[in-house]
Amino acid sequence: MNTADLGLPVDVPSTALFTDQYEFTMLQAALKAGTAERRSVFEVFTRRLPEGRRYGVVAGTGRVLDAVENFRFDAGVLGFLREQHIVDEPTLQWLSRYRFSGDIWGYPEGEVYFPGSPIIRVEGTFAECVLLETVILSILNHDSAIAAAASRMSAAAGGRRLIEMGARRTHELSAVAAARAAYVGGFDSTSDLAAGFRYAIPTVGTSAHAFTLLHDSERGAFQAQVDSLGRGTTLLVDTYDVAEAVRTAVDIAGPELGAVRIDSGDLLLVAHRVRQQLDELGAVDTKIVVTSDLDEYAIASLAAAPVDAYGVGTQLVTGSGHPTCSMVYKLVARARSTDPGAPLEPVAKKSLGGKMSVGGRKWAARRLDAEGIAEAEVVGVGEVPAELAERQLLVELVKGGDVVAREPLDAARARHTAAREGLPMSAIQLSRGEAVIPTEYV
Amino acid sequence: MNTADLGLPVDVPSTALFTDQYEFTMLQAALKAGTAERRSVFEVFTRRLPEGRRYGVVAGTGRVLDAVENFRFDAGVLGFLREQHIVDEPTLQWLSRYRFSGDIWGYPEGEVYFPGSPIIRVEGTFAECVLLETVILSILNHDSAIAAAASRMSAAAGGRRLIEMGARRTHELSAVAAARAAYVGGFDSTSDLAAGFRYAIPTVGTSAHAFTLLHDSERGAFQAQVDSLGRGTTLLVDTYDVAEAVRTAVDIAGPELGAVRIDSGDLLLVAHRVRQQLDELGAVDTKIVVTSDLDEYAIASLAAAPVDAYGVGTQLVTGSGHPTCSMVYKLVARARSTDPGAPLEPVAKKSLGGKMSVGGRKWAARRLDAEGIAEAEVVGVGEVPAELAERQLLVELVKGGDVVAREPLDAARARHTAAREGLPMSAIQLSRGEAVIPTEYV
Numbered sequence: 001m002n003t004a005d006l007g008l009p010v011d012v013p014s015t016a017l018f019t020d021q022y023e024f025t026m027l028q029a030a031l032k033a034g035t036a037e038r039r040s041v042f043e044v045f046t047r048r049l050p051e052g053r054r055y056g057v058v059a060g061t062g063r064v065l066d067a068v069e070n071f072r073f074d075a076g077v078l079g080f081l082r083e084q085h086i087v088d089e090p091t092l093q094w095l096s097r098y099r100f101s102g103d104i105w106g107y108p109e110g111e112v113y114f115p116g117s118p119i120i121r122v123e124g125t126f127a128e129c130v131l132l133e134t135v136i137l138s139i140l141n142h143d144s145a146i147a148a149a150a151s152r153m154s155a156a157a158g159g160r161r162l163i164e165m166g167a168r169r170t171h172e173l174s175a176v177a178a179a180r181a182a183y184v185g186g187f188d189s190t191s192d193l194a195a196g197f198r199y200a201i202p203t204v205g206t207s208a209h210a211f212t213l214l215h216d217s218e219r220g221a222f223q224a225q226v227d228s229l230g231r232g233t234t235l236l237v238d239t240y241d242v243a244e245a246v247r248t249a250v251d252i253a254g255p256e257l258g259a260v261r262i263d264s265g266d267l268l269l270v271a272h273r274v275r276q277q278l279d280e281l282g283a284v285d286t287k288i289v290v291t292s293d294l295d296e297y298a299i300a301s302l303a304a305a306p307v308d309a310y311g312v313g314t315q316l317v318t319g320s321g322h323p324t325c326s327m328v329y330k331l332v333a334r335a336r337s338t339d340p341g342a343p344l345e346p347v348a349k350k351s352l353g354g355k356m357s358v359g360g361r362k363w364a365a366r367r368l369d370a371e372g373i374a375e376a377e378v379v380g381v382g383e384v385p386a387e388l389a390e391r392q393l394l395v396e397l398v399k400g401g402d403v404v405a406r407e408p409l410d411a412a413r414a415r416h417t418a419a420r421e422g423l424p425m426s427a428i429q430l431s432r433g434e435a436v437i438p439t440e441y442v
Numbered sequence: 443m444n445t446a447d448l449g450l451p452v453d454v455p456s457t458a459l460f461t462d463q464y465e466f467t468m469l470q471a472a473l474k475a476g477t478a479e480r481r482s483v484f485e486v487f488t489r490r491l492p493e494g495r496r497y498g499v500v501a502g503t504g505r506v507l508d509a510v511e512n513f514r515f516d517a518g519v520l521g522f523l524r525e526q527h528i529v530d531e532p533t534l535q536w537l538s539r540y541r542f543s544g545d546i547w548g549y550p551e552g553e554v555y556f557p558g559s560p561i562i563r564v565e566g567t568f569a570e571c572v573l574l575e576t577v578i579l580s581i582l583n584h585d586s587a588i589a590a591a592a593s594r595m596s597a598a599a600g601g602r603r604l605i606e607m608g609a610r611r612t613h614e615l616s617a618v619a620a621a622r623a624a625y626v627g628g629f630d631s632t633s634d635l636a637a638g639f640r641y642a643i644p645t646v647g648t649s650a651h652a653f654t655l656l657h658d659s660e661r662g663a664f665q666a667q668v669d670s671l672g673r674g675t676t677l678l679v680d681t682y683d684v685a686e687a688v689r690t691a692v693d694i695a696g697p698e699l700g701a702v703r704i705d706s707g708d709l710l711l712v713a714h715r716v717r718q719q720l721d722e723l724g725a726v727d728t729k730i731v732v733t734s735d736l737d738e739y740a741i742a743s744l745a746a747a748p749v750d751a752y753g754v755g756t757q758l759v760t761g762s763g764h765p766t767c768s769m770v771y772k773l774v775a776r777a778r779s780t781d782p783g784a785p786l787e788p789v790a791k792k793s794l795g796g797k798m799s800v801g802g803r804k805w806a807a808r809r810l811d812a813e814g815i816a817e818a819e820v821v822g823v824g825e826v827p828a829e830l831a832e833r834q835l836l837v838e839l840v841k842g843g844d845v846v847a848r849e850p851l852d853a854a855r856a857r858h859t860a861a862r863e864g865l866p867m868s869a870i871q872l873s874r875g876e877a878v879i880p881t882e883y884v
Binding site: 015017018019020021022023024025026028029030031032033035038040042077080081084086088090113126132134135138139141142143155165167168169170171172173174175191192193194196197203204205206208209210211213214215216220223224225227228229233238239240241310314318319323324326329330331334347348349350372402428 | 457459460461462463464465466467468470471472473474475477480482484502509519522523526529530551568572575576577579580581582584586607609610611612613614615616617619632634635636638646647648649650651652653655656657658662665666667669670671675680681682683756759760761765767768771773776778779789791792796
């Protein structure tokens with residue numbers, strides 16, 4: 001992982017303005033009322049999975065830790081808040097000293113989640129916790145949506161290689177986070193160099209139709225590519241006639257040709273024809289990469305086709321129909337005074353209209369059946385039942401303001417594979433359904 | 443607009459890695475083949491609008507200009523490309539001197555577009571143009587998707603105020619771009635402070651349910667908020683019982699109470715009740731703000747309700763069902779030699795499978811009917827017919843590498859309003875349909 005500050009925006013020096021204005025005005029009002037320092041617990045959870053989905057995937061936790069650590073107010077940010085009269089002087093003074101000093105527990109990155117799972121639990125004074133709402137939700141809602149789509153696609157791909165190539169279909173920095181989340185969800189590589197730079201995700205890519213069209217003939221383009229990138233390169237064979245292109249490709253590169261890429265047409269049909277042609281030409285080790293508006297259903301439909309790798313763009317970076325999660329950040333408990341020893345009291349919104357929440361500081365555990373397969377997400381307040389003590393899901397992420405749970409991205413990726421394998425088989429069915437295990441409140 | 447470099451990632455110092463790897467490998471192969479310096483024309487266009495949509499909205503153009511200007515390779519980026527063996531030494535040498543020196547024309551920001559509209563036209567050497575593909579598409583595909591949703595919502599709101607508050611539902615930097623695009627599409631303000639900081643978009647926000655729950659009573663919370671933020675503030679009235687909250691709110695703030703916000707329940711019903719209650723309490727000037735999973739349809743359905751402002755989150759920043767556009771960046775013409783005087787020849791992909799494109803360097807104009815209303819998007823290669831000369835859509839954005847078309851965001855916003863008003867009335871129908879005017883190729 002490249003953490004050097006090279007002036008690139010992917011290396012975030014401050015996250016303090018990724019904040020909705022109301023967090024600052026609430027802070028100001030609470031400071032004046034003397035309630036800002038009441039000990040408080042906020043939790044991130046979702047009331048429902050996206051329609052039809054069987055499980056969610058926690059992604060972005062590592063980015064949340066970076067964001068919390070970098071949540072600082074320098075002179076420029078404070079000057080903006082002052083000029084725009086967003087908060088008053090006492091609040092600006094308070095902000096100038098801001099550094100999160102509380103505790104954060106949460107589901108580790110790559111873990112699966114269900115409705116009601118307390119994905120992140122932030123504990124500290126109201127003032128220090130309330131400011132983190134927007135940036136934590138932005139990261140988790142985006143990254144988890146991409147990881148969930150990636151997980152479905154990787155299940156559908158059944159071990160074949162998956163390349164993330166959606167940078168052009170989403171905001172240029174979402175793209176970097178999307179490549180990261182896709183990797184957590186099971187993708188193998190990305191076309192996005194900023195993601196390779198920032199997160200050391202393997203990068204791939206060779207050529208587009210423009211390269212063929214630049215040259216006077218397809219043969220000239222293929223020759224130029226092989227001359228420069230070697231016989232192991234991937235040649236794009238669908239600019240003109242696919243069969244002709246495959247013939248030319250093997251003629252130039254020989255059986256050592258790395259791969260051919262097909263980016264249009266009936267992929268099932270074309271892949272079969274191309275495989276047969278490659279084999280007849282002796283290029284039995286040349287791989288076939290397909291890339292054309294793929295989603296998890298298209299990937300599954302190509303299971304019987306002679307395809308070696310899938311490149312996925314639009315549908316991956318837009319969450320395959322669900323570009324965001326519905327995670328919220330809610331105050332679930334707070335002390336009645338600013339005395340640090342004052343007990344926490346559960347709180348919850350009571351109004352009608354489907355936005356109820358459950359008060360109290362929560363634990364969560366996944367109960368397994370006799371075969372060791374998950375059978376329920378158990379969420380509770382208070383003591384953890386002894387039989388679930390070893391199955392608890394929340395881990396300590398930040399302790400007294402210090403990040404204590406940094407890990408390589410590969411750890412999150414491996415955790416996701418293991419977590420998904422621990423679910424009932426029906427979790428990876430692509431058909432629409434309910435959450436694959438129920439959430440039980442105890 | 444705040445352009446000071448305060449170390450915030452929203453102020454992008456280099457955009458050179460927001461690039462798919464294949465752009466670099468194509469560059470390397472073309473440099474070796476001697477074709478890299480062939481004069482080339484790339485165009486951004488879309489083959490179709492999102493299903494059911496009547497028009498598209500160009501947004502992000504200003505960000506594209508920033509990205510092109512900042513597309514530079516410093517030692518850190520070059521070191522990464524070298525270490526990862528992404529390109530060879532001659533290519534790294536070439537990149538170290540990179541500065542786009544060509545010309546860019548395009549639809550001005552806020553303009554509407556249709557299938558085939560040449561939204562951006564980039565002209566220069568193949569080498570300098572090919573590298574810009576991903577970053578240009580990322581920006582336009584994201585920002586235009588948000589602006590299109592914003593435009594539909596602003597048409598549905600019929601002059602009532604619209605607040606963008608979706609930061610928590612999308613990547614933290616997408617959020618900043620989304621607030622900007624929403625403003626172009628007709629929104630009035632944003633909750634996102636980074637967007638206020640970077641683009642001087644008006645920011646708003648007062649309090650969340652957590653603020654009420656922090657305090658020992660709703661009355662205590664309202665009193666604290668009014669004490670700190672004044673009687674003109676907006677009180678959130680749906681934490682417990684709405685009618686009780688409205689009574690308490692007016693009791694504390696008096697008829698000078700700025701607004702009440704309703705964030706749950708049957709908004710149509712609740713808004714009517716709250717308006718009646720406010721009027722009976724004498725708070726006839728107190729506004730009603732509604733915020734709860736709104737989209738353009740929900741906004742339209744509240745047209746007859748006594749609502750003064752809409753806060754829109756999820757559905758705005760996810761493009762209301764269409765989180766990305768399908769814009770592509772295609773080589774449409776190139777010279778057959780590197781002689782700067784060599785004529786441009788049209789090129790186009792010929793393979794079957796629905797990804798056809800039209801070769802040649804294009805102009806576009808919008809033909810009007812006798813009433814001055816748009817009746818066709820006319821796209822052509824070669825001479826512009828005299829009767830359309832005054833209706834051309836592309837303007838010069840970059841000349842010889844220098845940005846020549848920077849403008850305030852308000853100019854793009856005003857342009858969008860005017861462009862939408864120039865379309866047939868059916869453009870702003872929310873029902874699904876075809877593009878409101880046809881694209882004619884001449």
